[in-house]
Amino acid sequence: MDYRQRTLRDNVSCTGIGLHSGKKVKITIKPALPDSGIKFIRKDVSPNCVINANFENVVDTQLCTTVGNNGHKVSTIEHLMAAFFGVGIDNARVEVEGPEIPIMDGSAAPFIFLLKSVGIKEQNKPKKFILIKKTFKIQVGNQSITISPSKELKISYAIGYRHPLLENQKYDLCFSGKNFIKEISRARTFGFLRDIQTLHKAGLALGGSLDNAIVIDDFRILNEDGLRFKDEFVRHKILDFIGDMSIAGSPIIGHFKVNKSGHSLNQTLLQKLMLSKKYWEELIFKPPVKGISDKIKFPVFGPLDQVPA
Numbered sequence: 001m002d003y004r005q006r007t008l009r010d011n012v013s014c015t016g017i018g019l020h021s022g023k024k025v026k027i028t029i030k031p032a033l034p035d036s037g038i039k040f041i042r043k044d045v046s047p048n049c050v051i052n053a054n055f056e057n058v059v060d061t062q063l064c065t066t067v068g069n070n071g072h073k074v075s076t077i078e079h080l081m082a083a084f085f086g087v088g089i090d091n092a093r094v095e096v097e098g099p100e101i102p103i104m105d106g107s108a109a110p111f112i113f114l115l116k117s118v119g120i121k122e123q124n125k126p127k128k129f130i131l132i133k134k135t136f137k138i139q140v141g142n143q144s145i146t147i148s149p150s151k152e153l154k155i156s157y158a159i160g161y162r163h164p165l166l167e168n169q170k171y172d173l174c175f176s177g178k179n180f181i182k183e184i185s186r187a188r189t190f191g192f193l194r195d196i197q198t199l200h201k202a203g204l205a206l207g208g209s210l211d212n213a214i215v216i217d218d219f220r221i222l223n224e225d226g227l228r229f230k231d232e233f234v235r236h237k238i239l240d241f242i243g244d245m246s247i248a249g250s251p252i253i254g255h256f257k258v259n260k261s262g263h264s265l266n267q268t269l270l271q272k273l274m275l276s277k278k279y280w281e282e283l284i285f286k287p288p289v290k291g292i293s294d295k296i297k298f299p300v301f302g303p304l305d306q307v308p309a
Contacts, residue, residue: 003127003285003298005090007031009119014110019076019213020064022206025098027080029114032091034078035124037249038084040067040074041095053081053247055270061263063204068100071079075100078243079189083111085246086180087120090127106188106212108239110276110289112181129283132254136279138269140169143260145269150255152297155241157258159234165194166218169234175242177301184242186228187235190214193222218244241266248274251299 022100038053038119049160051069053056060066066075080101084092094101104110137146153175173179191205191213199205208215210299214232215222229235237258244266245252261269280292285298294309 001309004087005034005123005125005127006088006120006301007034007091008089008112008115009121012114012118014102014104016104016110017207017212018098019103019207020098020204021098021100021168023100024174025096025100025102027101028083028095029123030095032093034123035092036091037094037304038089038091038247039093040077041076042072042099043095044097045072051091054249055247055267055274058247058267058271061267061289063263065247065263065267067247072101076103078240078255079104079106079108080111080243081246082180082239082243083108083115083185085242085251086177086301087114087115087266088127088177088299089115089120090097091123103189103207106190106214107236108185108243111187126259126285128250129285130248130250130252130280131255131283131296132252132280133196134279135247136269136273136276138265138272140265140268143265145259145261145265146257147252147254147269147273148165148257149296150184152255153299155238155254155258156256157234157238157241159237159260163216164219165221168234171231171234171238173238175299177299180242184235184239186212187232187239188212188228188235189236189240190216193217219223219303245270252280253296253299254280 008031011030015026018025040051042049045309049072051067051074057067059068064071064076065078074096132147132149135148155173158170193215
């Protein structure tokens with residue numbers, strides 16, 4: 001496997017509704033140079049208003065992940081970031097004509113479709129990976145995340161809500177681009193009908209609808225078409241988690257065990273982990289990597305040809 005950095009082959013755009021703002025937003029995703037990472041550009045503010053998708057720039061985690069710089073923000077980045085991670089894109093410029101990434105259908109699948117529609121290009125620079133060396137754990141109340149050394153990237157996620165449909169759901173994902181697209185990318189965000197009025201009063205979820213979220217009342221799912229997976233809820237939490245972890249800047253190789261986490265704890269873990277360098281080391285994949293490839297199963301991000309989303 002040749003692990004070179006990736007970007008898009010061409011520009012691609014889409015328009016959608018911001019989940020929380022309720023406003024129409026256009027984004028244009030463009031190729032970027034090697035080692036430049038993912039950058040958000042607030043075109044409605046200035047062509048020079050650039051916000052790096054980096055854990056150091058996370059400024060808010062209420063119901064979504066928001067990055068900011070010099071007082072300007074871009075929120076709800078996690079689904080797009082998960083899509084970038086799923087197909088192995090390291091470098092891209094995301095021009096945003098508003099303060100929020102559009103929610104699309106509430107999953108990462110539309111973004112996967114966009115990226116595949118223009119193609120993915122390998123670049124003449126090796127990928128970087130973060131290899132976990134020691135177990136690291138963070139816990140707040142009944143929420144916890146533990147990451148342990150592992151030969152592969154694996155996520156074991158458990159959720160539990162006081163609702164008959166979401167009391168206990170668990171899912172184990174051994175990451176690959178193929179597994180992400182097939183098992184995770186189509187899982188949609190979800191919310192409770194009882195919370196909608198409160199969220200609206202707080203200026204949140206103004207763009208939410210049955211077209212872009214699973215809505216649940218006290219007993220049932222209100223969406224006419226039902227669920228895409230019987231455990232779609234925990235799959236979506238994994239989608240969010242991947243998007244949140246992706247702003248480490250490099251894929252993390254380890255076994256994540258996650259219990260009832262959300263954006264806030266995800267980012268707290270990432271920030272503390274990245275500042276605690278005794279728990280990890282950076283690997284630059286320059287094949288052949290003697291002795292390393294036998295011990296580590298590097299994430300496979302899939303072929304460069306089109307893959308149905």
